[in-house]
Amino acid sequence: MIVVMNGQSTREQVDHVVDLLDGMGASHYLIDGPDRKIVEVLGVNGCFKAEVLEGAPMVERVVKGSGPFLAAGRGPDDQTAEIPLGARATVGGRELGVIAGPCCVESRDQMLEIAAAVSAAGATGLRGGAFKPRTSPYSFQGHAQPGLEWLAEARDRTGLAIVTEVMRCEHVGLVAEYADVLQIGSRNMHNYPLLTAVGQQSKPVLLKRGWSSTLDEFLMAAEYIMLEGNPNVILCERGIRTHETYVRNTLALAVVPEIKHVSTLPIIVDPSHGTGRPHLVSPMSKASVACGADGLLIEVHQDPKRAWTDSSQQLDLKQFASLMSELDPIARCCERALGTPGVIATSIPNS
Numbered sequence: 001m002i003v004v005m006n007g008q009s010t011r012e013q014v015d016h017v018v019d020l021l022d023g024m025g026a027s028h029y030l031i032d033g034p035d036r037k038i039v040e041v042l043g044v045n046g047c048f049k050a051e052v053l054e055g056a057p058m059v060e061r062v063v064k065g066s067g068p069f070l071a072a073g074r075g076p077d078d079q080t081a082e083i084p085l086g087a088r089a090t091v092g093g094r095e096l097g098v099i100a101g102p103c104c105v106e107s108r109d110q111m112l113e114i115a116a117a118v119s120a121a122g123a124t125g126l127r128g129g130a131f132k133p134r135t136s137p138y139s140f141q142g143h144a145q146p147g148l149e150w151l152a153e154a155r156d157r158t159g160l161a162i163v164t165e166v167m168r169c170e171h172v173g174l175v176a177e178y179a180d181v182l183q184i185g186s187r188n189m190h191n192y193p194l195l196t197a198v199g200q201q202s203k204p205v206l207l208k209r210g211w212s213s214t215l216d217e218f219l220m221a222a223e224y225i226m227l228e229g230n231p232n233v234i235l236c237e238r239g240i241r242t243h244e245t246y247v248r249n250t251l252a253l254a255v256v257p258e259i260k261h262v263s264t265l266p267i268i269v270d271p272s273h274g275t276g277r278p279h280l281v282s283p284m285s286k287a288s289v290a291c292g293a294d295g296l297l298i299e300v301h302q303d304p305k306r307a308w309t310d311s312s313q314q315l316d317l318k319q320f321a322s323l324m325s326e327l328d329p330i331a332r333c334c335e336r337a338l339g340t341p342g343v344i345a346t347s348i349p350n351s
């Protein structure tokens, strides 16, 4: 258990919490960080009452978990958290969260066309990067704000939740204005200031696994977000780097049931980056649902070969619709369900 003090708390207010713990016979350890102070409660007896701490001045929160993952850990009676995916869907409950769309936002018409198609096929979220993390600084870096505006327009027409990446602390406010879920990409899973910044705003966060991170590092990254007061973290397995070359990344599916074992956070799978091969996306999507994933993140493009980014791994609109109908019986078998097909935009007016 930890007691998180408000960032403005004084030394006297921290000492007061320590006195309360001493009075209840609880052992403790003060973590005196530069931005915030945390009192870790190490051992308690029958006199201990968490409410006493919760009522103390400048106590922001008492996080009651045990073990290394204080916020994300799972106790024996805990259920997976159900996290909002926009206004109409969730991730972590019975319904699978299927988030589909292009690697990057290329144009308004493209987003409206893809949004209508994936919504009709049963997706509940629309993905697409307006800020793109590119290996080469000379490659297309994303349309930035106009891209966010096109995503928001696609949401207005279809009801799909918008999931899009934020790469810099100073863009968190801007991206949160347009997105329903803020994506932290694989490259930024270890970017602790960015994790803290998305933890300080209220939109849910999709946290992608760093491609060389362990499961513990992945969950600790989620703890950084949750410690700031944002409990809505959706984990995403997107493959790790191994010696293999027949795939872009090695999709580590065992992480799905393991996360269910150790954490209450929902986990979805990205078989597009996880394999880098369109013909592997469908079988790995089915395997993901079968092993308990709470949803999927799938790259879908109206003309994959001409995609501006990740042209070799995206499904076309027809392939995505077929995948969704093939997933349906597997979802039912696992006592899950796909989303209800949404509103279809019949025509795309000019801007």
Ligand code: PEP
Pocket (backbone or CB within 6 Å): 103, 129, 133, 165, 184, 185, 186, 187, 208, 238, 273
């Ligand atoms: C993405 O989903 O757009 C992306 C860049 O993936 P990752 O961060 O997993 O590489």
Ligand code: MN
Pocket (backbone or CB within 6 Å): 103, 104, 273, 299, 309, 310
């Ligand atoms: Mn991509």
